[in-house]
Amino acid sequence: MEEQENHSTDLFVNNKLQELPIHMKYKETERNFYMNFHSHAGFEIYLFHEGSGYFLIEENIYPLEGNDMILISAQESHKSSPKLQIPSTRSAIHFLPELLDAEIRERFLDVFNPSNRHRHIRLSGERLQHFDYLLARLHEEYAKLNTDDFLALRIYINEMLLEIHRIVFSGSEHELEPIARHTINPKIEEAVKYLSQNFTLDIPLEKLAHDLYINPYYLCHLFKKTIGLTITDFLNHTRIHHAKRLLANTNMPITEISQSVGFNSFSYFGRAFKKITGTTPRSYRNKSV
Known part of the structure; x- marks a missing residue:
């Protein structure tokens, strides 16, 4: 590709x-x-x-x-x-x-x-x-x-x-007729919904696993097998996706966007954004205009 x-x-x-x-x-x-x-x-x-x-x-x-x-x-x-x-x-x-x-x-x-x-x-x-x-x-x-x-x-x-x-x-x-969902582990569905709805928060793996009543190591294995991403990568992708929307549709300063989507470090936000999109937040905003 x-x-x-x-x-x-x-x-x-x-x-x-x-x-x-x-x-x-x-x-x-x-x-x-x-x-x-x-x-x-x-x-x-x-x-x-x-x-x-x-x-x-x-x-x-x-x-x-x-x-x-x-x-x-x-x-x-x-x-x-x-x-x-x-x-x-x-x-x-x-x-x-x-x-x-x-x-x-x-x-x-x-x-x-x-x-x-x-x-x-x-x-x-x-x-x-x-x-x-x-x-x-x-x-x-x-x-x-x-x-x-x-x-x-x-x-x-x-x-x-x-x-x-x-x-x-x-x-x-x-x-x-509803398509059978038995191949999807309910714990993974719950994890995806929780991460998608709370991406702006700090979400420790131990807390997520505890709330889902599942071993954290097994949760990581099952999540990667099903979604194709680690939990951290999924969370970063979700945050970057929302950041891209803000970059394309608002004039909000990039530092504020970084914080609003859940990144505690602006430099980490920049590295994650470049890794996922192949470009910088500023370049992405300019191309979206």
Whole structure:
């Protein structure tokens, strides 16, 4: 994966969406794939074709298996965490609302609303075949696009969202049946929610483990195995994600941002920010303008 994208996927995608109202990746297969927490201006349809793992949106964890679809709203923090050593294949479609027909735009974007309980969908049967067809046609048009004529792209993305809307709001009992979560340890779900909601505080590992009634060493092992990050790294990623929002959307001094997201040391904030994003807080702010 390109270094720029791996360091700061949000800036990478945002830059792509400034060039065109859609950006996509089609059936990319990788082993040991890693992605930072990120967010971006566009909405995202994430399709996990093959493999196994987890997907995080803000403080929510979803188990991933082949033919899963995840719907991500604009500016939501998210990351995929496929199991290491197992090849995984995925597609991702990022798009801006302007690509949708104006009269149905609001209805179609409802499926991305965080209040929608069906943003994790497991496709099968004819529905899966139809999505594969639409995805292939969309990619075909995207790959050869060299003009400002988005007609074919509009048709396919609108048809894809129509199918998603039908599943979410009038799907069969089978399609809307809750996806089993037995592969996710409840302690890890609790830990992710606690860290996501209290990232501005000092959170000693011993206190977190004590509150969850779990051995701290086992918690660390289980957390890294599930999320793909250590607890410290997860906390840093969460803090940096919120710092990026403040850098991009406010004029708050960088020193104040550092403190407001939970860093006690400004120099440590700078090092963590550079490690995660590949750039400095000031440079990130300048690029976000």
